Every structure is written in structure tokens, then in C-alpha cells.
Amino acid sequence: xxxxxxxxxxxxxxxxxxxxxxxxxxxxxxxxxxxxxxxxxxxxxxxxxxxxxxxxxxxxxxxxxxxxxxxxxxxxxxxxxxxxxxxxxxxxxxxxxxxxxxxxxxxxxxxxxxxxxxxxxxxxxxxxxxxxxxxxxxxxxxxxxxxxxxxxxxxxxxxxxxxxxxxxxxxxxxxxxxxxxxxxxxxxxxxxxxxxxxxxxxxxxxxxxxxxxxxxxxxxxxxxxxxxxxxxxxxxxxxxxxxxxxxxxxxxxxxxxxxxxxxxxxxxxxxxxxxxxxxxxxxxxxxxxxxxxxxxxxxxxxxxxxxxxxxxxxxxxxxxx
Amino acid sequence: xxxxxxxxxxxxxxxxxxxxxxxxxxxxxxxxxxxxxxxxxxxxxxxxxxxxxxxxxxxxxxxxxxxxxxxxxxxxxxxxxxxxxxxxxxxxxxxxxxxxxxxxxxxxxxxxxxxxxxxxxxxxxxxxxxxxxxxxxxxxxxxxxxxxxxxxxxxxxxxxxxxxxxxxxxxxxxxxxxxxxxxxxxxxxxxxxxxxxxxxxxxxxxxxxxxxxxxxxxxxxxxxxxxxxxxxxxxxxxxxxxxxxxxxxxxxxxxxxxxxxxxxxxxxxxxxxxxxxxxxxxxxxxxxxxxxxxxxxxxxxxxxxxxxxxxxxxxxxxxxxxxxxxxxxxxxxxxxxxxxxxxxxxxxxxxxxxxxxxxxxxxxxxxxxxxxxxxxxxxxxxxxxxxxxxxxxxxxxxxxxxxxxxxxxxxxxxxxxxxxxxxxxxxx
Numbered sequence: 117x118x119x120x121x122x123x124x125x126x127x128x129x130x131x132x133x134x135x136x137x138x139x140x141x142x143x144x145x146x147x148x149x150x151x152x153x154x155x156x157x158x159x160x161x162x163x164x165x166x167x168x169x170x171x172x173x174x175x176x177x178x179x180x181x182x183x184x185x186x187x188x189x190x191x192x193x194x195x196x197x198x199x200x201x202x203x204x205x206x207x208x209x210x211x212x213x214x215x216x217x218x219x220x221x222x223x224x225x226x227x228x229x230x231x232x233x234x235x236x237x238x239x240x241x242x243x244x245x246x247x248x249x250x251x252x253x254x255x256x257x258x259x260x261x262x263x264x265x266x267x268x269x270x271x272x273x274x275x276x277x278x279x280x281x282x283x284x285x286x287x288x289x290x291x292x293x294x295x296x297x298x299x300x301x302x303x304x305x306x307x308x309x310x311x312x313x314x315x316x317x318x319x320x321x322x323x324x325x326x327x328x329x330x331x332x333x334x335x336x337x338x339x340x341x342x343x344x345x346x347x348x349x350x351x352x353x354x355x356x357x358x359x360x361x362x363x364x365x366x367x368x369x370x371x372x373x374x375x376x377x378x379x380x381x382x383x384x385x386x387x388x389x390x391x392x393x394x395x396x397x398x399x400x401x402x403x404x405x406x407x408x409x410x411x412x413x414x415x416x417x418x419x420x421x422x423x424x425x426x427x428x429x430x431x432x433x434x435x436x437x
Numbered sequence: 438x439x440x441x442x443x444x445x446x447x448x449x450x451x452x453x454x455x456x457x458x459x460x461x462x463x464x465x466x467x468x469x470x471x472x473x474x475x476x477x478x479x480x481x482x483x484x485x486x487x488x489x490x491x492x493x494x495x496x497x498x499x500x501x502x503x504x505x506x507x508x509x510x511x512x513x514x515x516x517x518x519x520x521x522x523x524x525x526x527x528x529x530x531x532x533x534x535x536x537x538x539x540x541x542x543x544x545x546x547x548x549x550x551x552x553x554x555x556x557x558x559x560x561x562x563x564x565x566x567x568x569x570x571x572x573x574x575x576x577x578x579x580x581x582x583x584x585x586x587x588x589x590x591x592x593x594x595x596x597x598x599x600x601x602x603x604x605x606x607x608x609x610x611x612x613x614x615x616x617x618x619x620x621x622x623x624x625x626x627x628x629x630x631x632x633x634x635x636x637x638x639x640x641x642x643x644x645x646x647x648x649x650x651x652x653x654x655x656x657x658x659x660x661x662x663x664x665x666x667x668x669x670x671x672x673x674x675x676x677x678x679x680x681x682x683x684x685x686x687x688x689x690x691x692x693x694x695x696x697x698x699x700x701x702x703x704x705x706x707x708x709x710x711x712x713x714x715x716x717x718x719x720x721x722x723x724x725x726x727x728x729x730x731x732x733x734x735x736x737x738x739x740x741x742x743x744x745x746x747x748x749x750x751x752x753x754x755x756x757x758x759x760x761x762x763x764x765x766x767x768x769x770x771x772x773x774x775x776x777x778x779x780x781x782x783x784x785x786x787x788x789x790x791x792x793x794x795x796x797x798x799x800x801x802x803x804x805x806x807x808x809x810x811x812x813x814x815x816x817x818x819x820x821x822x823x824x825x826x827x828x829x830x831x832x833x834x835x836x837x838x839x840x841x842x843x844x845x846x847x848x849x850x851x852x853x854x855x856x857x858x859x860x861x862x863x864x865x
Contacts, residue, residue, distance in 0.1 A: 136637075136708075215753055236639040237709035238755040245753075258757070259639030295639055322636035323644070 121243055129428045131243040131252045134261040135302035143306055147271050149424035150417070156193065157416065166427050167196035170227040174200040175217075176255070177233040182391055182415060183255050183265070187230050190422035196228075214238065215245055222247050228430065229253070236260035236295075251429040253422075259295050265390050266299035268421040270307060272414050273345055276386050280307040284342050286381075287330075288315045288371060289349030289398050292322045292360075296390045297349060305329045315339035316371065319360040336371050340380040348373055348389045351398045364397050374400045378408065386410050438480050438855060439463045441473075445485025445816060449492065450789035451805030460490055462812040465855035469808055481857075483850055485816050491788045492804050493525025493813030493851065495795035497615070497693050498669055499744040499766070501527070501558070502834075503549055504542070505534025510746035510764075514833035516555035518766045520859035521831050523815030523848040524742070526795075526803065527555075528615075531563040532590035538563035538574040540582035547583060557813075557853060559585040559799070561615060564603050568592040573603055577610050585799055586613040588669070591716060593621035597654060604664035613799065617669045618651035618676070619643075619717065628757045630718040634703040640757060643718050645673035652676050656683050659690055667798050668692040670743055672717035673724045677731035684736065691798050692736065694728050695743035696772045697763055697838075699781070701725075705838065711752045711759035712838040715743075729781040738794040740787075742769040746834020764834030767825070771844035774819055778845070812855035821847040823863075 122137055124130040129142065156162050172191045176184050184200060191198040203217065214233075221229070228251045231239045236258030243252040256262040270280075277283060285304055291297045291314050304312050305328075312330040314321065326332055333339035340346070351367060361367050373387065387399075387409045395401045404411060440462040447470060448455050454470065461468040461477055468474050496519070502510040519527055529546060531537035537546070543560045550558040562579035564587045566572040576587055587607050594600040607614050624647040629635040631642025652668060656679065659666045668680060671694050680692050697715060702722050706713035713719055731737040745762025752759050773787045782790070796804025803813055823829055825839045851859035 134708075213750070213753075214755070214758075233755065235755040235757050236641075237757065240709050241753075241755045257639075257755070259641075261639070298637070298639055323631045323642060324633040324636055327633040328637060 121240070129425070132263055132425050132429055133239050133243055133252065133254045135263050135266055135299050135306060138306065140306050140308065143267070143270065143303060146267055146421070146424050146428065147274055149428060150271050150420040153420040153423045154417070157419065163193050163195055165195045167191065167194040167430055170196045170430060171225065172196045172198050172228040172230060172426070173221055173226050174198065174230045174255075175221070175232070176200070176202045177231075177238070178256070180232055180256070182418070183232065186415070186418040187255060187422050190419050190426060193419065194423055194427055214241070218242055218246055222250065226250060228426065230255050232256045234258055253425060253429060256295055259293050259298070261299045262295040263299045264418075264422050264425055265296050266303040267425065268414060268418045269300055269347070269388060269390070270303050271417045271421050272388065272410055273386070275413070275417070276410060277344060280304070280309050283309040283344045284311040284313065285309055285345040285347065286313045286315055286339055286343045287347045287349065288336065288339070288373065290320045290351050290355060291316050291325060291349070292320045293352065294349050298328070300347060301328050301330055313339050313343070317361070320355070336377060337380055340377060343381040343385055346373065346378070346381055346385055346387045348387065348399050350390065350392060351394055368397055372396070372398055372400060373403050375402050375406070378403055388414060391415065438465070439468075439478055440481045440483065440812075440852070440855060441479040442483045442485050442490050442814065442816060445488050445490035447490045447806065448785060448788050449806040450785045451492075451793045452807060454806065455785065460806065460814070462814070462852070462855045465812055467806050467808050467810050467812050470806055483816065488816050488818045488849060490814060490816050492792035492806055493815045493853065494523050494769070494791040495526040495528075495799070495801065495804055496524050496744065496766070496769070497528050497667075497739055497741040497795050497798070498530055498695070499527045499742060500530050500532070500746070500762070502746060503533070504545060509748045509751065510833040512549045512553040512555070512558070514831070515744070515746060515766070516550075516553045518832035520555065520851045520853070521848060522766045522769055523817055523851050524766060524769070525813035525815070525851060525853045526557040526559060526801070528585060528799070529558055529560045530590045531561050531588055532568060532592065536563050536567050537561065537579070537584065538566050538568070540575070540578045543579055543582035543584055555853070555858065559583070561586050561588045563587070564589040564607070564614065565594060565599065570594040570596065570599060573606055576607055576612055580610055580612055586615045586667070588615040588617070591617055591619065593619060595621050597658070600655070601658050601662060604658050604662040608662050608664040613665045613667055615667050615669050616655050618648050618655060620647045620651040623647035623650060628714060628718065628761070629706065630703045630720045632703060632721060634707065638708055645675060645720060645724070648673055648717055649675045649679060652679055656688065656690065659688055666690045670695045670698070670717060670741065671728065671737060672698050673720050674727035677727050677736055681731070681736045691738055693739035693741045694732065694737050696740050696765060696769050697743070698728055699725065699732070699740070699776060700772055701838065706756070709756040710838070711754070711756055712763070712836060714752070714756060714759050714761045715763055716761040729776065732776075732790065733782050733786065738790060739798065740769070740773055740790045742766050746832050747836045749835065752836050762836065763838065764832045764836045766832060767830065768837060768839050768844065770817060770848060771846040774846040812852055814850070814852040815848060816850040817846060817848045819846050821845070823847050
């Protein structure tokens with residue numbers, strides 16, 4: 117998607133909307149840049165002046181705590197001025213269109229939008245419509261993409277496993293509704309893992325999912341064999357009322373990750389989750405808090421990775437010294 | 438008023454005519470083809486050399502947005518688009534505001550059409566009151582007020598007992614049901630074909646089964662009730678197969694396809710181009726090819742524009758939030774001719790699909806150049822290229838994916854009941 121929309125004339129990052137259309141070199145550059153920021157977390161002064169004088173607006177049309185907070189921290193550590201707006205969908209339904217909201221904020225001399233929206237394609241639309249000097253970062257749009265989450269997951273995988281080439285990765289759960297899964301699959305394929313396995317009942321898999329470049333499995337114990345990286349997805353409660361699943365307990369029995377099932381995967385398999393986790397629904401507490409879990413590491417890495425992406429998107433337009 | 442259209446290539450599929458000759462019109466009717474009637478004195482001569490002269494086109498599915506949504510388009514703006522496209526008869530879908538479910542609305546449409554100077558806008562009556570799928574509309578009164586058929590437009594009739602009753606009632610008054618098959622629940626408020634592309638972009642999908650299951654229900658009910666059914670805007674392979682089987686079995690059903698379904702697929706909307714947001718959604722290459730074959734074999738025998746003009750705002754947004762539809766009257770002929778150029782169908786079939794067959798389905802005394810029939814005529818230059826741009830565009834709806842495209846085939850004259858309602862004023 118949108119190779120030209122995301123990149124400027126020199127092929128540098130301008131917007132960050134989706135993993136699609138970005139090559140391995142660019143993804144690796146993001147990971148390397150994030151690496152350089154990671155040490156900052158332990159320093160006394162957790163700030164660099166890269167985006168000093170820049171104004172970043174976090175535009176959240178959907179609720180989020182983790183993503184919004186880490187974006188905010190990331191922007192602050194880059195010394196940008198940050199404004200976080202939570203715009204419940206109801207206020208836009210009062211009459212102001214998405215485009216009008218964007219136009220109004222543009223009029224306040226903003227340099228970057230970080231957008232989360234419940235509709236697929238929203239970030240892409242904003243990037244198309246917004247003034248040319250503004251960068252747009254997709255913080256999750258509908259069921260389409262959540263590319264910064266995918267990149268922080270890649271970062272976390274690289275921290276632990278070093279090399280992507282030999283890895284077998286299992287993504288387990290609600291792939292159908294997951295923007296995270298879509299972006300992870302694209303990132304993992306671009307970085308060249310050996311195999312991506314999606315494990316879910318048919319009701320939670322989108323049509324022709326195999327065309328995303330994954331193998332499909334409906335059985336967790338079988339699917340976990342030889343796996344190096346286990347990514348659990350959050351299961352929303354409303355999936356039970358829309359006849360996608362019979363019950364939480366049946367889901368946990370079939371697809372919940374327990375210590376026992378974890379043993380089927382490779383002994384050094386890492387367990388990931390984009391959060392927030394539902395203990396006892398998709399993952400057992402003992403696994404979530406266990407030694408193989410890197411769930412909190414993912415959160416910490418989120419700041420560095422988002423710093424890297426924001427800095428790159430601004431820098432490559434020649435507007436940052 | 439006596440008119441001669443001279444030296445054009447006359448193509449009249451109903452009379453199996455394809456020859457370079459003169460066409461004679463008198464008092465709003467076709468007077469003669471090839472040989473002039475005795476003592477014929479022309480008041481007007483139109484030179485059609487190098488051009489094709491054929492019956493005016495009959496469009497089975499259009500929305501002109503009036504009454505109710507004149508910010509999108511008006512009769513005035515859209516009849517110019519229709520006339521410039523060789524379309525001489527427009528069937529208007531009932532999902533206007535208010536819905537065409539009372540004779541008063543049908544009368545209003547007639548009035549608006551007269552005011553716009555275009556007399557052949559045929560309202561399609563709502564099958565159910567307010568298109569809600571709960572109660573029958575006053576079909577007989579609507580028929581008497583000039584409605585040509587009944588339809589629930591894009592709205593579902595989820596209760597099959599109500600659909601059965603509606604079809605029985607329509608059949609009692611010998612009304613044609615125009616049915617766009619779409620199972621509401623399976624459609625699941627989707628906006629794109631449920632397939633690899635929708636999966637990649639996280640777009641809510643509409644499986645082709647949403648169409649084929651609704652179609653299968655309606656076919657069964659057609660047999661049960663004896664209602665004449667025409668299926669509108671088919672989009673997928675298995676719909677064509679089902680219609681084919683039903684026809685083979687002897688069921689009197691017909692079908693049309695919207696012109697864009699014969700040219701575009703799900704791949705065209707990548708990544709989120711709202712110009713390609715249509716319902717039913719653009720499907721796969723295999724579906725497109727099968728629809729073309731269905732047209733070639735006669736299973737599908739009409740092409741409609743499915744014209745849906747929109748204001749700019751309707752298409753400005755994230756893809757799922759934009760409104761579906763294409764403003765498509767003006768690209769109808771060039772895109773149909775493109776099918777001929779690509780050897781999907783021949784020129785006779787193309788013209789028949791736009792004129793003779795829709796007339797037959799609606800039982801209109803039109804769609805042919807038989808002496809005595811109303812002189813609804815389209816004259817077009819099949820080789821003339823033109824660019825889709827603001828200076829050539831007539832519809833108020835600029836929602837076309839063909840913006841800036843160069844298309845081949847341009848209407849030069851359109852006559853409605855012998856009256857010249859459009860003439861191209863552009864140097865060749």
C-alpha cells in the first residue's frame with residue numbers, strides 16, 4: 117500500500133501508516149534507530165532535543181491507554197510539544213467530519229498527527245488530505261493496521277532472538293479483528309522469518325488469510341510445535357455475543373495458552389501479547405507472568421520504537437537539524 | 438417534424454439490421470428505415486456518416502437523487518448527463534426521500550421529469566412500504582401512477598414470508614419485480630468483497646454468498662409465486678450459474694449487470710480508494726470474467742449504469758465510511774464499447790443489452806427501430822476519443838473512478854420521441 121504516500125521523493129519515511137510498502141532496509145533502520153534510544157530509558161535526563169519546537173497532536177478517536185501514553189512519552193523525550201486529544205466518536209457524530217477536525221488542527225500549525233481511529237483506512241485518508249508538511253503516524257486504524265505496535269514487537273523479538281531468518285512464529289487468537297496481527301504478519305514477512313502460523317478457529321480468521329503469507333492451523337497443541345515466538349492476541353468480550361465463539365471457558369480450553377501447552381513449543385520460546393491481556397481467557401497468569409513472557413518488555417520498548425519512528429518521519433523531511 | 442438521419446450505420450438488433458442507410462422519423466415516431474416513405478419531406482437532416490445509429494438506451498437502474506437529496510444531484514443535472522450518453526429512458530430506483538411508495542411521489546417524479554424536459558423517467562415502485570420490508574406497498578395504485586416495476590432497491594426483505602406475499606401480490610397485478618439479491622445478515626454491513634484484499638486492508642467483507650443465497654431464495658419464490666423477476670446488478674460467478682440453471686429449467690427470469698462490474702475488480706480499490714466503493718462490491722477477476730461470459734451467452738442480457746451521483750463529501754472519508762456508488766451514465770456507452778473492443782461481446786449484443794433487452798423486460802414498446810415505435814435514437818461515433826474531465830462531464834456527481842481517463846465512443850445526437858434532446862458541440 118501507499119509506497120509513495122508513506123515515503124518522500126528520496127524514499128525516506130514521511131508518514132507511517134502501514135508496514136505494507138516498506139522494505140526490509142527501512143524496517144531495519146527503524147529498529148536500529150530505536151536501539152540508539154533504548155539506553156536513554158535508564159539515564160537521569162531522559163530527553164533528546166531532536167524534535168524541539170515541533171508540535172505533535174495525538175488524535176485518539178478510540179480509547180487507548182498504553183498506546184497513547186507511550187506515544188506521549190516518546191514525543192516528550194524527543195522534546196516535542198505534545199497535545200493529546202481523546203475524541204470520542206460521539207463528538208464527531210455531532211456533525212464535525214473527520215476532515216473538518218483535521219483541518220482545524222492543521223490551522224493551529226501542527227507538525228505531526230498520531231492517529232488512532234476505529235475505521236480501517238482513517239490514517240491513510242488523513243495522510244492523503246493533510247497539508248504536505250505534516251506527518252501522520254498510524255496508531256491503529258480499524259482492523260487494518262497498527263504498525264508501531266508491530267515494530268515494537270519486531271524490536272522485542274530481535275532483542276531476544278537476534279536473527280529473524282530461522283524463526284517460526286505463531287500468532288494465536290482473534291486474527292479477524294486484529295490490526296496488530298495484520299501489521300505483525302507484514303513485518304515478519306518483510307523481515308524474512310521462516311514461518312508464520314496463525315492459530316484460531318475459523319470464526320476468528322478472515323477470508324483467504326493464507327494469502328497474507330501465513331500457514332493456518334485450528335488446533336493450538338499442533339500449531340505450537342517447533343515455535344520460537346508465540347504472540348497471543350486479546351479476545352474482546354463481544355466476540356461471544358456475536359456468535360463467533362461459544363464461551364470464554366471453551367475458548368480458554370482450546371486456544372488459551374497454559375504452562376502445559378507452552379511446553380509444546382521450543383523450550384526457549386518467547387511469549388508476547390500486545391495487551392491489554394485477559395488473564396484466564398487467552399492466557400494463563402502463570403504464563404503471562406512467567407520467565408518466557410516478554411509482555412512488559414514490549415511496553416518499555418514501545419517508547420523507543422515510537423521515538424524512532426517519529427524522529428525518522430520528521431527528520432527525513434529535512435526539518436530537523 | 439420530419440427528420441432524416443443520413444448515412445449512418447444503422448444497428449437495430451431487434452430487427453437484425455446492420456447496414457449503412459438513412460433513418461426516417463416523422464411526428465416523433467420511426468417512419469422508415471432505408472427507403473423513405475412516400476412524399477417524405479425532411480424538416481431536419483442529421484449527418485451520421487461514420488457513425489452508428491441505434492435505438493436510444495434504456496437504463497434499468499439509476500438514482501437521480503431527487504426527491505430528497507438534491508445536494509447530490511437533480512433531475513436537471515442528470516437528464517443532461519443521460520441525454521449526452523444516448524440514454525432515452527431512465528428507470529428510477531425507489532430509494533428516494535420520500536420513498537416511491539405512494540402515487541403522490543410517483544406523480545411528483547413525473548412532474549420533475551417534465552420540468553427537466555425529459556419525459557421518460559420511469560419510477561420503480563417500492564415493493565414494501567418505506568422499503569422497510571414489513572408491509573406491502575400499494576402496488577396497484579403505484580402501477581396506475583406510472584410505476585414500471587416494483588423493487589426494494591438495496592434494502593433487504595429479511596422475512597421471506599413477506600417477500601413471498603409481496604411477490605404474489607405483484608404477480609396478481611402482473612408487475613415485474615426487480616430484485617437486487619443481498620442477504621442482510623450475511624452482508625454484515627460490509628463494504629468490500631470478502632476476499633484477500635478486504636482481509637489485507639481490514640475491511641468488513643461481503644461474501645458472494647450474501648448475493649447467491651438471497652438469489653436462490655428469490656428464485657424459489659419466483660417459482661412458487663409465478664412472479665416475473667429481473668435480477669439487478671449481479672456481481673459474482675455463482676449468481677450467473679444460478680440464473681443459468683433457472684433459465685434452463687424454464688423459469689422466466691432475467692438479469693442485468695452494472696457496467697463497472699464488467700471492468701473493475703477488488704484490486705482496483707487498493708488501498709482505500711473510495712471511488713471504487715460500490716454495492717454490491719467489486720469482486721474478483723474470475724467473477725468479472727464470468728459476468729462477461731454470462732453477458733455473451735445471454736444469461737445476463739442487460740447492462741445498466743447503476744448511476745449513483747454523489748456530492749464530494751460523500752466520498753471524502755475513510756473507505757468504510759464513504760457512500761457507495763459511481764456516477765456512471767456518461768461512461769456507460771464507452772465502457773460497453775470497450776467490451777466489444779476486448780471481444781467479450783459483439784456490437785449487436787452490446788446495443789441489444791442497452792436497448793432491446795431492457796425494453797423487452799419492461800415490456801416497453803421501444804428499444805428497436807421498427808416503424809411506428811417512438812423515435813428514441815442514439816447516434817454515436819464509435820471511434821471518437823474523449824477525456825473524462827470537468828469540461829466534458831455533465832453529471833453533478835463527480836464520483837467516477839475514470840477521472841482523467843481517455844475513453845472511446847462519443848454520443849453525437851440523442852433523440853427522444855423524435856425530438857433532438859442532445860447534440861455534441863465539440864469539434865471532432
